[in-house]
Amino acid sequence: MGEMLDIAFISGLIGAMMRMATPIIFATLGEILAERSGVLNLGIEGIMLMGAMTGFLVTFTSGSVWLGVLAAAAVGMLLGLLMAFLAVNLGLSQHVSGLGITLFATGLAMYVYRLHFGSPTVPPIIQPFKQITLPILSKIPVIGPGLFTQYSLTYIAWLLIPAMSILLYKTQLGLKIRTVGENPVVADTVGVNVALTRTLCLVAGGALMGVGGAFLTLAHQNMFLIDVIGGRGWVAIAMVIFGNWDPVKGAVGALIFGFLDGLQLRLQGMGVAISFHVFLMIPYLLTIIALISVSRRAAVPAGLLKAYRREEKGG
Amino acid sequence: MIRFRIVKRKPVPSWAKVVIPVAAIMVTLILSAIPILFAGGNLWKSYYYLFYGALGTRFNLLETFVKASPLLMTGLAVAFAFRAKFWNIGAEGQLLAGAMTATALGVSMGGVPKALVLPTIIVAGFLAGGIWASIPAILKTKLRVDDVVSTLLLNYVMIHLMGALLFGPLQQPESSWPRSSAIIEAACYPVLLVRSRFHMGILISLASVLAIWFINKKTTFGYQSKAVGVNIRAARFGGINTTAVILWTALISGGLAGLAGVGELCAIQYRLIMDISPGYGYSGIVIAMLGNLHPVGVFFSSLFFSVIIVGAQTMSRMTGVPTYIAEVIQGMALMVMLIFLLFTEFKIRLVRK
Numbered sequence: 001m002g003e004m005l006d007i008a009f010i011s012g013l014i015g016a017m018m019r020m021a022t023p024i025i026f027a028t029l030g031e032i033l034a035e036r037s038g039v040l041n042l043g044i045e046g047i048m049l050m051g052a053m054t055g056f057l058v059t060f061t062s063g064s065v066w067l068g069v070l071a072a073a074a075v076g077m078l079l080g081l082l083m084a085f086l087a088v089n090l091g092l093s094q095h096v097s098g099l100g101i102t103l104f105a106t107g108l109a110m111y112v113y114r115l116h117f118g119s120p121t122v123p124p125i126i127q128p129f130k131q132i133t134l135p136i137l138s139k140i141p142v143i144g145p146g147l148f149t150q151y152s153l154t155y156i157a158w159l160l161i162p163a164m165s166i167l168l169y170k171t172q173l174g175l176k177i178r179t180v181g182e183n184p185v186v187a188d189t190v191g192v193n194v195a196l197t198r199t200l201c202l203v204a205g206g207a208l209m210g211v212g213g214a215f216l217t218l219a220h221q222n223m224f225l226i227d228v229i230g231g232r233g234w235v236a237i238a239m240v241i242f243g244n245w246d247p248v249k250g251a252v253g254a255l256i257f258g259f260l261d262g263l264q265l266r267l268q269g270m271g272v273a274i275s276f277h278v279f280l281m282i283p284y285l286l287t288i289i290a291l292i293s294v295s296r297r298a299a300v301p302a303g304l305l306k307a308y309r310r311e312e313k314g315g
Numbered sequence: 316m317i318r319f320r321i322v323k324r325k326p327v328p329s330w331a332k333v334v335i336p337v338a339a340i341m342v343t344l345i346l347s348a349i350p351i352l353f354a355g356g357n358l359w360k361s362y363y364y365l366f367y368g369a370l371g372t373r374f375n376l377l378e379t380f381v382k383a384s385p386l387l388m389t390g391l392a393v394a395f396a397f398r399a400k401f402w403n404i405g406a407e408g409q410l411l412a413g414a415m416t417a418t419a420l421g422v423s424m425g426g427v428p429k430a431l432v433l434p435t436i437i438v439a440g441f442l443a444g445g446i447w448a449s450i451p452a453i454l455k456t457k458l459r460v461d462d463v464v465s466t467l468l469l470n471y472v473m474i475h476l477m478g479a480l481l482f483g484p485l486q487q488p489e490s491s492w493p494r495s496s497a498i499i500e501a502a503c504y505p506v507l508l509v510r511s512r513f514h515m516g517i518l519i520s521l522a523s524v525l526a527i528w529f530i531n532k533k534t535t536f537g538y539q540s541k542a543v544g545v546n547i548r549a550a551r552f553g554g555i556n557t558t559a560v561i562l563w564t565a566l567i568s569g570g571l572a573g574l575a576g577v578g579e580l581c582a583i584q585y586r587l588i589m590d591i592s593p594g595y596g597y598s599g600i601v602i603a604m605l606g607n608l609h610p611v612g613v614f615f616s617s618l619f620f621s622v623i624i625v626g627a628q629t630m631s632r633m634t635g636v637p638t639y640i641a642e643v644i645q646g647m648a649l650m651v652m653l654i655f656l657l658f659t660e661f662k663i664r665l666v667r668k
Contacts, residue, residue, distance in 0.1 A: 042463065046646075092653045095402060095463060099600055100653060104646025107639055108350075114637035115354050234467040241461060277478030284471045288460075295460045 007142055013262055014146030018154055019220060020265075021251075021258025023048070025157040026212030027236035028243070028250040029164050030076075030205035035240055036168060037201035038181040038303035039087055042098025045233030046105030047079045047206055048213030053109040055214030056224040057116060059126045065218050068126075069153070069211055076210020077203045079105055084199040091307030102233075110226055129153065129219040151219040153211070160208070164247040177201060181301040184308040194308050209233070231284065238287045244299050253290065257283050331659040336605055336612065339652040340619060346651065347644050356636040368629025369622040375629075377511040381583070383621035385410070385592070387520040388575035389599025390606060390613040391527050392444075396568035398531070398608050400544040401452060401561050405466030406572040407596025408473035409444035413573025414580045415477055416443035418485060418587040421498030421580065432501040437519075437577060444573020445566035447473065452565030456558040470596070478589065485587060495587040504582035516578030523571060527610040530567075540564050572596060594642075601649040607656075620645060 027044055034041040041047075051072035059068030079101055086097035117124055129151045138148035168174040179187040180197045188194050212232075217224045235257055243250030264279035344362075351361045369379045389406040396403035403409075417440045424432050451469060454460035480486075481493035488496070504515040531537040539560045542550040551557050579591055602620055606612030620641075627641040 086650065086653060090654060090657055092657060096600075096604060096649070096653055099404065100646060100649040102646075103597060103601060103649060104643065107642025107644075107646045111350060111354075111637050111639040111643050114639055231468070231471040234464060234471075238464050238468060241464065275479040275482045277475040277482065281472050281475035281479070284468050284475070288454075288465055288468050288472075291460050291464065292454065292458050295458055298459075 009266070010142060011146040013259075013266055014143055015149060016262030016265055017255065017259040018147060018150055019258070020261035021254045022151070022154045022157045023212040023215045023220070023232055024236055024239060024254035024257055025161065025251050026153075026208045026215065027233055028239045028254050029157075029160055029247055030208030030212065031236050031240045032164065032168075032205075032243075032245055032247055032250055033177070033201045033208070034080075034205040035304055036181045036245060036301055037177045037198045038184060038301060038306065038308070039083070039198055039202055040094045040098060040237075040305055041080070041083055041101075041202060041205060041209075042095060042237070043079060043083050043101030043105065043206075044098070044209050044236060045229055045231070046102030046109070047076050047209040048216075048229045048233045049109045050075050050079060050105040051210030051213030052217040052228050053113050053213075053224055054210070056126060056217040057112070059218055060124060063127070065126075065129050068218050069214055072210040072214035073207040074210070076206035076208070076213075078206070079210075080202040080204070080206025081199070083206070084202040087307070088195050088198045088202070091309055094305050094307075113224060113226075123223045123225065125222045126218070128222040151215070153215050153219055161247050161251045168247065178301075181303050184303050184306070188308075198308075209236075212236075235283070235287055238291055241298055242287075242290045242294055244294065244297075245301060256290075257287065260286060332607060332609075332612075335655045335659050336607060336616065336652065339605065339648065339655040342655075343644060343648040343651045346647050347640070350640060350643050351634075351636055354636045354640075356630075356634040361630050361634050361636055364630040364633045365626035366622065367626070369626035374511060375625065377508060377513045379618070379621045379625045380517050381512045381514070382625050383617045384514075384517045384520045385575040385579055385595045386598055386602055386620055386624075387614060387617035388523060388571050388578065389595045390602030390617045391520075391523055391610060392568045392571035392575070393599040394603035394606060394608040394610065394613050395527055395531075395540075395571065396448075396564060397603055398544050399540040399561060399564040400547070401455070401564050401568070402463045403448060403451070403466050403565065403568050404463055404600065405448060405451060405469050405569075405596070406575075406599045407592060407594065408466070408470035409447050409569040409572035410576040410579075410592050410596050411473045411477050412443040412447040412569075413440035413576030414587060414591050415480060415485070415576075416440050416573070417502070417577040417580045418495050418498065421502035422485075422496045424502065425499050427501075429501040432499070433504070433581075436502055436581065437574065440573045440577035441570035442573070444576065445568075445570035448565040448569020448572070449562055452562050456561050477587070481587060481589065487586070493589050497586045498581065502581055503585060504578065506582075512583070514578070514582035516574075516582045519574060519578065521614075523574070524610045524614050527571075531610065536560070536563065572599070598645060601645050601652075604649055604656075605652045620648075 027048060031041060031044055054075040055068035055072035058071035059065050083101050086092050087094045131149050131151055134148040138144045176192045176197055180192060180194050184194045213229060216228050239250050239253035242253040260283040267279060268276045348358055351358060368375060370376050392406045393403060417436050420436045420439055451462050451465040454465050455462040485495045487494055506514050539555045542555060543557050543560050547557055575595060584591055598620060602613055602616045605616035623644050624641045627638045630636055631638040
């Protein structure tokens with residue numbers, strides 16, 4: 001296994017880790033925002049798939065990847081709004097509303113794709129994002145090339161981590177969001193609009209989920225396949241718990257998942273004599289093990305899963 | 316000023332339990348016109364072929380029952396778990412566990428007396444699904460791991476486990492495709508009606524409806540399972556061993572999903588392939604909700620979705636609307652049903668201020 005310690009291998013692995021972590025970071029941040037305001041959004045997997053499909057479709061027709069990203073964000077916002085209507089305005093079960101959105105969005109993504117492209121034998125492709133090499137930083141030995149030769153969306157994801165931390169912990173709005181998530185009754189009493197705050201968080205979170213999905217079809221790959229998300233939305237849900245609803249810790253979890261995903265791809269490429277399905281399984285297994293290790297001390301936002309109706313105050 | 320106010324309706328009137336799902340189905344069918352029109356399909360022609368494709372001929376009608384069988388099993392599996400608030404989103408993985416077990420036994424039981432083959436496979440398939448479902452139940456009760464997330468993630472573990480087996484020990488010798496050998500004849504479910512695929516698994520799923528109804532209504536365990544779902548703390552104070560109840564609920568729920576997998580393998584495919592299930596486990600969630608978590612309700616809603624899935628094939632052929640319309644309708648149905656359920660529990664009252 002001398003190859004394992006090869007500098008090119010390590011550099012390649014770091015690069016793959018960063019790439020594979022990107023969609024999870026977007027999705028995890030989007031979900032943290034929603035859950036911090038008190039709404040579990042299980043629509044995440046479907047929203048990511050709609051984002052991936054819409055981003056691909058718009059880029060295919062317009063030729064612009066950035067237009068694709070914008071469209072993915074927009075469709076994520078719309079689905080976030082739908083989730084808000086069901087779970088916030090109507091106060092329906094968050095579990096079932098979210099699963100409903102995932103099923104609906106999954107069906108819709110496949111329907112629209114099939115409608116537009118038919119069933120071609122060779123899947124249509126787009127001109128995807130190009131990697132950008134940052135000057136100076138990429139010259140750092142060993143880690144530099146991997147860390148700083150990335151897609152612009154990856155850099156954006158990394159900037160969003162501190163941004164989300166600042167939003168949640170250092171701003172007035174963040175305080176409102178956390179109060180709504182912890183104790184909606186108190187928030188309402190001090191004049192915070194609970195429904196509006198939750199809706200905004202779901203809409204903004206949906207945009208992040210949509211872009212996370214679009215990364216997979218516009219950068220990681222250049223085509224849309226029906227199983228492109230492959231459970232990454234659920235992994236993001238697990239990462240939120242793993243990271244204790246904190247953006248930085250959640251991103252660390254996403255990075256670990258990215259590392260395993262990247263390692264899995266590398267080992268496959270090296271022709272290690274174990275079925276690639278075993279490797280594909282490992283990230284999910286370890287995510288479950290990670291959940292076991294943190295679940296006992298999980299600091300769930302107290303208002304999570306609870307619909308808030310003014311009339312039922314105290315009930 | 317006049318304002319709307321949502322007021323709790325108690326008790327839920329019994330007429331609502333029938334009227335609401337039927338109304339939800341009607342509204343869903345009306346809303347389905349949007350994606351059909353979007354696809355440029357002729358509306359009346361589309362609806363006509365949707366129902367003709369599912370019910371129009373003897374063969375199509377029997378096919379609708381064939382398709383309903385796995386949907387009914389996963390729907391019952393989800394409904395039974397949800398009733399106890401065990402959020403089993405893992406019926407898909409449990410179904411695969413059943414199908415894989417049936418394959419392993421079905422290709423290797425050549426020397427066993429014929430009469431023993433199918434009973435062994437059915438019991439083993441049930442247990443495989445049940446044991447796979449009991450993992451998240453143990454994680455939930457002993458380690459407080461969220462069951463929604465663990466059941467979902469375990470689906471992907473199971474899919475890749477199946478992939479590893481289909482490229483490994485279960486792969487058909489000399490095949491380069493991920494598929495198993497065909498199971499032996501004694502392992503196949505008998506076909507009950509000539510010139511159709513109406514098989515024994517359909518009777519098993521109908522029997523399961525009765526069994527779950529019986530457990531729910533007539534047994535102490537059924538009562539305890541519901542009590543855990545209504546209020547787990549009260550159930551515990553009332554002396555119910557909630558951990559054991561959740562575990563048994565998971566075992567039965569997963570077992571039902573496992574039987575769905577056995578049926579697909581032993582009556583439809585006869586060999587394991589990667590796409591043995593087009594998402595029956597996830598459809599089960601919609602079916603359970605539309606059936607109001609009641610076994611009889613689940614029976615009717617599985618028939619409805621079977622009509623949609625089977626009919627969508629004909630509709631697609633005749634009008635060019637993609638078959639994925641069935642998935643879109645399922646998603647819409649769940650959301651419409653949710654909104655309608657609100658009307659069973661609450662009523663909207665106009666309030667003058």
